[in-house]
Amino acid sequence: MSLSEPAVEKTIPTAVAEKTTSKSRARGLLGNQQFILLLVWFAMIALFTYLNHIFFSVEVAGNILSDWSPVVLLATGETFVVISGGIDLSVGAVLGFSGVIGAYVMQWMTTNKFEAPITLAAGLVTCALVGLGVGLINALLINKARLVPFIATLATLGAAGGMSIVLTGGGPIAGGPPTAISLSVPWLGPFSTPTLVTIGVVILCGLFLHLARFGRYTYAIGSNAFAARAAGINVQRQITKIYALSGLLAGLAGMYLYLRLGSGSPTSGQGAELDAIAAVVIGGAALSGGEGRMTGTVLGAFILTTVTSGLIIIGVAPNWKQVVVAVLIAGAVSIQQLRRSSGRAA
Amino acid sequence: MSSATHDSAPLYEVRNVSKHYGAVVALDDVSMKIHAGEVVGLVGDNGAGKSTLVKVLSGAHQPSHGQILLDGIERHWKSPHDALEAGIETLYQESGLAPHLSVSANVFLGREEVRSGVLGKLGFLAQKSMDVRAHADLERVGIAVPSSSRSVSQLSGGQRQAVAIGRAVAWAKKVIILDEPTNHLGARQAGEVLEVIKAAKEQGLGVIFISHTLPHVLSVTDRIVVLRLGRIVRDAPTSEFNADTLLGTITGLITT
Ligand SMILES: Nc1ncnc2c1ncn2[C@@H]1O[C@H](COP(=O)(O)OP(=O)(O)O)[C@@H](O)[C@H]1O
Numbered sequence: 181m182s183l184s185e186p187a188v189e190k191t192i193p194t195a196v197a198e199k200t201t202s203k204s205r206a207r208g209l210l211g212n213q214q215f216i217l218l219l220v221w222f223a224m225i226a227l228f229t230y231l232n233h234i235f236f237s238v239e240v241a242g243n244i245l246s247d248w249s250p251v252v253l254l255a256t257g258e259t260f261v262v263i264s265g266g267i268d269l270s271v272g273a274v275l276g277f278s279g280v281i282g283a284y285v286m287q288w289m290t291t292n293k294f295e296a297p298i299t300l301a302a303g304l305v306t307c308a309l310v311g312l313g314v315g316l317i318n319a320l321l322i323n324k325a326r327l328v329p330f331i332a333t334l335a336t337l338g339a340a341g342g343m344s345i346v347l348t349g350g351g352p353i354a355g356g357p358p359t360a361i362s363l364s365v366p367w368l369g370p371f372s373t374p375t376l377v378t379i380g381v382v383i384l385c386g387l388f389l390h391l392a393r394f395g396r397y398t399y400a401i402g403s404n405a406f407a408a409r410a411a412g413i414n415v416q417r418q419i420t421k422i423y424a425l426s427g428l429l430a431g432l433a434g435m436y437l438y439l440r441l442g443s444g445s446p447t448s449g450q451g452a453e454l455d456a457i458a459a460v461v462i463g464g465a466a467l468s469g470g471e472g473r474m475t476g477t478v479l480g481a482f483i484l485t486t487v488t489s490g491l492i493i494i495g496v497a498p499n500w501k502q503v504v505v506a507v508l509i510a511g512a513v514s515i516q517q518l519r520r521s522s523g524r525a526a
Numbered sequence: 527m528s529s530a531t532h533d534s535a536p537l538y539e540v541r542n543v544s545k546h547y548g549a550v551v552a553l554d555d556v557s558m559k560i561h562a563g564e565v566v567g568l569v570g571d572n573g574a575g576k577s578t579l580v581k582v583l584s585g586a587h588q589p590s591h592g593q594i595l596l597d598g599i600e601r602h603w604k605s606p607h608d609a610l611e612a613g614i615e616t617l618y619q620e621s622g623l624a625p626h627l628s629v630s631a632n633v634f635l636g637r638e639e640v641r642s643g644v645l646g647k648l649g650f651l652a653q654k655s656m657d658v659r660a661h662a663d664l665e666r667v668g669i670a671v672p673s674s675s676r677s678v679s680q681l682s683g684g685q686r687q688a689v690a691i692g693r694a695v696a697w698a699k700k701v702i703i704l705d706e707p708t709n710h711l712g713a714r715q716a717g718e719v720l721e722v723i724k725a726a727k728e729q730g731l732g733v734i735f736i737s738h739t740l741p742h743v744l745s746v747t748d749r750i751v752v753l754r755l756g757r758i759v760r761d762a763p764t765s766e767f768n769a770d771t772l773l774g775t776i777t778g779l780i781t782t
């Protein structure tokens with residue numbers, strides 16, 4: 181660290197100073213996408229409550245949280261991936277696949293009279309390892325086989341999703357500890373233990389994204405991979421860590437859903453990757469990389485799951501959710517475009 | 527043909543280096559050296575092999591043949607990281623900065639300072655300290671930034687280039703390689719870049735300066751190496767060139 185070598189006397193104040201334009205002020209207003217998201221979310225809650233007072237209750241909040249948790253777990257991993265300039269399409273399939281494998285392990289252990297806590301711990305570790313494994317395969321396909329992330333993770337989506345169906349024949353795998361499902365019961369207001377763990381994991385990931393070297397390298401690679409490499413960053417190693425993390429979190433989401441359903445369902449994660457990507461994009465991340473915040477992802481996931489619950493409660497066919505989500509994505513992306521054209525006229 | 531002006535041992539040297547891209551011979555038996563406190567200009571037509579030589583010198587590419595010596599010791603760079611660690615800083619023609627990151631994040635990219643204790647072990651960053659030091663170190667090499675916590679995307683092209691060069695000079699311990707650093711810059715900004723190069727020379731660094739703007743090369747270098755179709759066709763003190771003879775050597779109209 182010798183940034184402080186012998187001082188050079190000759191100082192030429194170069195022109196990096198200069199103008200703060202009115203444009204940058206306009207950008208400040210539009211720029212705080214998190215604030216807009218928070219307003220949108222509050223407005224949604226107010227609207228649904230106005231339409232049906234039942235909406236504003238601990239029960240509904242608990243429901244929203246248990247929808248939100250698996251989505252935000254996937255979306256947290258997806259946030260790192262998207263900021264690095266990639267995409268992970270496999271997370272939904274990994275959720276289902278890890279839940280199924282975990283369910284088999286817990287079924288076997290229960291049949292063989294293992295204690296419930298040990299069985300559940302083994303299930304958790306299994307789900308995490310299965311997720312981690314698929315994440316590492318993604319990284320291998322991207323780094324070594326040189327596939328673009330879209331194709332690499334599309335391949336593992338197909339493989340993991342297909343294997344879940346083949347192994348199970350399409351039905352859920354039950355027979356685990358009978359106490360499993362009771363873990364998902366909220367005990368702290370609307371919060372259950374798995375939800376609290378999820379929140380802890382997301383906060384931890386947010387700290388690593390915004391305050392640690394891990395996040396710094398993630399942004400750098402998505403912003404300018406060439407510059408990152410030139411700065412001595414081991415880009416391949418960082419990519420490996422990012423996809424491994426994404427897989428690991430998808431595995432945890434698999435366990436979350438197992439605890440909620442009391443079984444491992446091969447179809448439980450189908451299409452969940454789209455919810456995860458939607459949450460990330462609504463949260464303000466750019467699919468071109470380099471941009472995004474964990475608070476945005478958290479709010480994006482809340483907005484998605486609030487819409488779903490709200491529509492059901494006010495009696496709208498749940499399929500309208502897709503339409504609302506599409507509108508939200510379009511709105512979020514056009515705000516980004518506005519910001520960019522107002523802020524970067526360089 | 528070689529530089530007789532330096533009696534001291536060369537700081538950095540390549541010997542008989544070749545580089546092939548498939549059938550393309552980008553560098554053919556190239557040998558050159560640079561001494562501490564010396565500015566060497568590297569010139570040549572488009573496709574002459576300048577950027578390829580830069581990548582070999584900076585560890586981004588491995589030469590197909592030949593040796594690389596730093597302080598007289600043969601080195602084998604496996605990645606830019608190896609060369610950076612050894613004190614060789616490079617500003618690539620196409621690299622630039624990470625626009626989404628702040629000025630100080632760019633200055634410290636790949637060399638982040640971490641907090642003390644357990645948080646540091648986990649890679650948590652000492653951001654405040656880096657902001658302050660980035661500002662001070664850029665100022666030291668002659669580049670003033672209003673706020674080093676500002677995102678690079680908010681800087682103009684010239685400002686970005688100034689930060690990129692400042693970063694390289696601030697970190698360099700031995701050699702700094704600048705691939706067309708004055709491209710796309712206005713006259714005033716280019717003049718400032720040349721001042722930064724002179725400051726780096728005074729600091730005792732070896733500077734390799736690549737440019738198509740021959741007046742810049744003639745004004746700031748001690749020696750000029752002319753590449754043509756992957757070969758060195760002339761290596762002589764700058765005093766032996768004028769604008770016409772340098773251009774003639776580059777285009778091949780003048781041969782020695
Ligand atoms: N990555 C690459 N793959 C194939 N050919 C390359 C590559 N990089 C450079 N070349 C070729 O090598 C030669 C030298 O290029 P370069 O070093 O970029 O020249 P210069 O910087 O002097 O313009 C050119 O013919 C160029 O097309």
Ligand SMILES: [Mg+2]
Nearest residue numbers: 576577578619
């Ligand atoms: Mg070039």
